Amino acid sequence: MSQPVYIESIGLLGPGLTGWQQASAVLAGRTPHAHAATELPLPAGLPPAERRRTGPTVRLALGVGQQAVAASGRDAATLPTIFTSSSSDGHNFHAICEAMAQPEPLMSPTRFHNSVHNATAGYWSIAAGAMRASNVLCAMDGSFGAGLLEGTLQVAADDEPCLLIAYDTGYPEPLHSCRPIPDPFGVALLLTPQPSARALARIAVTLTQAPASTMPDAALEALRKSAPAARVLPLLAAIARGETGTVVLDYLDTLRIEADVASLGSHAHA
Numbered sequence: 001m002s003q004p005v006y007i008e009s010i011g012l013l014g015p016g017l018t019g020w021q022q023a024s025a026v027l028a029g030r031t032p033h034a035h036a037a038t039e040l041p042l043p044a045g046l047p048p049a050e051r052r053r054t055g056p057t058v059r060l061a062l063g064v065g066q067q068a069v070a071a072s073g074r075d076a077a078t079l080p081t082i083f084t085s086s087s088s089d090g091h092n093f094h095a096i097c098e099a100m101a102q103p104e105p106l107m108s109p110t111r112f113h114n115s116v117h118n119a120t121a122g123y124w125s126i127a128a129g130a131m132r133a134s135n136v137l138c139a140m141d142g143s144f145g146a147g148l149l150e151g152t153l154q155v156a157a158d159d160e161p162c163l164l165i166a167y168d169t170g171y172p173e174p175l176h177s178c179r180p181i182p183d184p185f186g187v188a189l190l191l192t193p194q195p196s197a198r199a200l201a202r203i204a205v206t207l208t209q210a211p212a213s214t215m216p217d218a219a220l221e222a223l224r225k226s227a228p229a230a231r232v233l234p235l236l237a238a239i240a241r242g243e244t245g246t247v248v249l250d251y252l253d254t255l256r257i258e259a260d261v262a263s264l265g266s267h268a269h270a
Helices: 020-027 048-053 056-072 090-100 109-115 119-128 140-158 218-226 228-240 265-269
Strands: 005-013 081-084 134-137 162-168 185-192 201-208 244-249 256-263
Touching: 005 020, 005 056, 005 140, 005 228, 020 228, 048 109, 056 090, 056 119, 056 162, 056 185, 081 119, 081 140, 090 109, 109 119, 119 134, 119 162, 134 140, 140 162, 140 185, 140 201, 140 228, 140 244, 140 256, 162 228, 185 228, 201 228, 218 228, 228 244, 228 256
Parallel strands: 081 134, 081 162
Antiparallel strands: 005 185, 005 201, 162 185, 201 256, 244 256
């Protein structure tokens, strides 16, 4: 099992989930989940020219990341980051495919720029003024798990906080039929090597072949399975309920992540 690290703050955006304070009540079962389109904020901190070039993927990733940083009270510019997504900007890929299928294909420089998997990390560095290291991962349906493993190990090895941002926005048709992600979903975890007064939970992870934990609510279980980033929901639910115990998160086909979670008092419900 990995060395324990701490979840200091959480950012969350998804269908019917508008931030940790609102979502924690839903995930704890205190408030019913009401499905609604994911609200994507305008990308704060970007100059007007960069803001115009962003699509839903950047707005989602920056939105959850900025939520987590604001809740922690830390300076975003000082934080190393890990970005993980199963597909990055699917709407941009769709537009590129349409352009390339034309008799005289023309590629927009902005489209090409946004097609790179680490484009979101670049927009974050501009918005946050961040010059720290940033890792960008992709592992298909295991993308959140890969990010969580990377984040917990990096924090333990480097003995400094790290911001993990996982996000998925899906594709338009016809790619949607092959890779259905119905709603944008993003989560950010600010991980630290030591607990602070704001810490929500302690977590240690290991690999297992046990089946993944599921959500008792049918709508939330459907949401958990709808996007790779949403595989985080059993972990978030345990924190929201103030529980201490073990949850198993999806990772690879035959290998999953066992997370030993200890919620830290009333902070879990903040």
